[in-house]
Amino acid sequence: MKFSNKLSDGVHILAYIDICKDGDLSSAAIASSIESNPSLVRRMMSRLSKAGLLISRPGVVAPKLGRPADEITLLDVYRVMEDNQNLLHIDEKTNPACIVGGNIQETLTDIYDQIQKNAEDSMAQVTLQQIIDSILVNNQKKQ
Numbered sequence: 764m765k766f767s768n769k770l771s772d773g774v775h776i777l778a779y780i781d782i783c784k785d786g787d788l789s790s791a792a793i794a795s796s797i798e799s800n801p802s803l804v805r806r807m808m809s810r811l812s813k814a815g816l817l818i819s820r821p822g823v824v825a826p827k828l829g830r831p832a833d834e835i836t837l838l839d840v841y842r843v844m845e846d847n848q849n850l851l852h853i854d855e856k857t858n859p860a861c862i863v864g865g866n867i868q869e870t871l872t873d874i875y876d877q878i879q880k881n882a883e884d885s886m887a888q889v890t891l892q893q894i895i896d897s898i899l900v901n902n903q904k905k906q
Contacts, residue, residue, distance in 0.1 A: 770837075770844050776808060777828060779793050784827065835892075841883075850879055
């Protein structure tokens, strides 16, 4: 099973830009924090910018949040980074002649839709500011 880190990386970028606003905000510095490469970070930043979650100008290393951190939700970032993909996916290629294979998609669709709705409702309640505050608290504990 393949897992996506896009949501985590999108949140990471936004939190880094807010927390380290007086430091090096280059894609190389952010990539170092994510342990990724700068070109991938620039692509993710471009997506965040197009969605209005980030303000970034080419040639200027001074990105900033597009809205206050308490107005950006985890759901906002999820929708940008995951292209509105569902968390759970149904295998569409099963044997229709089998009692399970012929009925599994229909059975799981409603269940997965409810799980998706619950997850999105929960993500809508979590703000970037809450995540930033938690990062800072966790960092203090390590000092």
